[in-house]
Amino acid sequence: MSRSQALQSPTSSVGTYPGMGQASTRRPRLLLMGQRRSGKSSISSVVFHKMPPTETLFLEATTRIQKDPIHSFMDFQVWDFPGQLNFLDPTFDFDHIFGELGALIWVIDAQDEYLEPLSKLHSTILAIQRFYPAINIEVFVHKVDGLSDEYKLDTQRDIMQRTQDELSDNGLDNVQVSYYLTSIYDHSIFEAFSKVIQKLIPQLGTLENLLNILCSNSGIEKAFLFDVLSKIYIATDSSPVDMQSYEICSDYIDVIVDVSEIYGYDRKPQGQISSPTSEAPGEAQQEEEEAPLEASSIIRLQNGMVLYLREINKYLALICLMRKDSIEKQGLVDFNVQVFQNALQQVFEVGR
Template sequence: MSFSPTDDENFNSSFEIGSLSKNYEYNPFIQDEDTESEKEDLPRLLLMGLRGSGKTSIQKVVFQKMSPNETLFIGSNNSILKDVVNNSAFVNFQICDFPGHFNFTGIDDIESIFQGCESLIFVIDAQDAIASALNRLHSVVTKAYKVNSNIKFEVFIHKIDGLTEDTKMETQREIHQRANDDLVESGLEQKIYISYHLTSIYDHSIFEAFSRVVQKMIPQYATLENFLNIIISTSGIEKAFLFDVKTKIYVATDSSPVDVQSYELCCDMIDVIIDLSNIYGMGEDQDLMNDPAFDDKSSSLIKLNNGTILYLREVCSFLALVCILREDNFEKQRIIDYNFMILRKGIHRLFELKDKEKDSIPSSKSSSLL
């Protein structure tokens, strides 16, 4: 494993992304302190489900780095909990955790809940009776769709740890079928699409599921995927992930299928990198949890005993490109590193244009229940 800077001036170009200035210094990933009004304008992700389904534990583990075992001591949530997740220009939204007993019936201004909502995650406890959960799911989904037809609906079939593979698949099929039957009865089966994910906070499945949710919230995802397709095709790479380092959510990957074991290996690699960076790269003013020593000099190479290499390069303080390739193909490291430099500049350029477009659109304010 090594942490070393790369001199990209000596490499031969293998591909280019757009027309990029050599003196390009823009960094959209460094976030300024948001004002309260700016936070309210962020895309909103709603986390819902019955009491005890595991909603708050999911948020704590994924976004606040709580140990899964510590979630056993979390009490019931009796109010709407709001949190801003703004690690980078990719992972930048407001997450609202609703209590399990929340009732929409007496809400006059229900539009204020679902307007501005990008994604709604409904959590179902796979180890509990699902009839009540399915009734609530249908009620929430239909109300939300009437207010905002652009919401992306996700169901986390949660707490699958301890269940056999057959039981997991059977539970998913039952929930999918019964939820779809409810939509058919309402005449909405052609209008509402729900994605289903098997999740647990005791393995990487919850991070993989949130990765897919967040990717749908990124308008530029197709461009990012194309960038990664180009770099793997020109560099002999088998798989590439663009990771939000703080959460281990991959905000983009190439178009080839994601192998769960490969994703888990990449997550484990990031944990090692952050641990070593904190040990050997800490400055006097750095905070171990909130300001990891992960900068533009950070890179890592791990060789596995099956001839596979994991290669990590920093994109910004909270983003990293993690590649999986064969050891024989790593002989072209200089080309890989140069292509990475072009990729990084392309990503920065992409979000420079995004921010300019955002600044040109006047923000609109509306009353909000949240």
């Protein structure tokens, strides 16, 4: 691996990506709701705090709203709401809870009776639609790791049908509700959160177009733009996402971060210029030329495929899956990735 010094540790606190969150102090809020012991706190701990799934067994039940600010490429908040509280009670400030909400994530334990939590979900959707119809509603059919494939799908279909019927009965036929089968013991929870976060990114369409152009001009079969902090991918090209490809790219992030923590070293922040009074102009120019570039790495897999990683900045990393003959023209790939990186910077500069 070359220049593997710049990727952030998952526990590091990083700032906002230029253009994502700096134009306003508002932070999108992800609200985790559901019945007690449905797995809300475990999800938050695994995805955003790198807790091993087996250790979530020892988490205590949430007794009050846990407000967790996430500092990454886009600053946002994750609120873990206790399942035993009735937030529709008049004593709760409805506007304070839902006023700046980006997405409501309702977690349903697929291994337990779900009629009661489903009823509360319906009540919540009806209440939200009256005042905040633009909120994204996401349903995680959770803890499906111990269920058969047939039972998973049957459960998901039943939840979808009951919800659709309830909303139709109340005259809400156009409410968009998304459903995901999730588990903290595999990559499905990261895949689901990727889809949730992508809906909050105004520049998503432009990012996908840029990745499509990069793939077509570089012989890349699949490309992901990952948030290093959480291993959520904020964008990918338009080709279908193969779960196995996503998993290997996600695991690649862990390898690179671990190596960077051992062998990495600090560098000056981008845009930092040496003081002209401290050294001669020639020395400053030489230091700038010798400054380490973005981290990059190439791994050749046994099946003949190649994983190509390039750090975009300390928040984001581009990971591409390509065939061995494509990487033989590495100079072309490197050049195209640099063009993509420059275009990405311009996209977010415009959004500032």
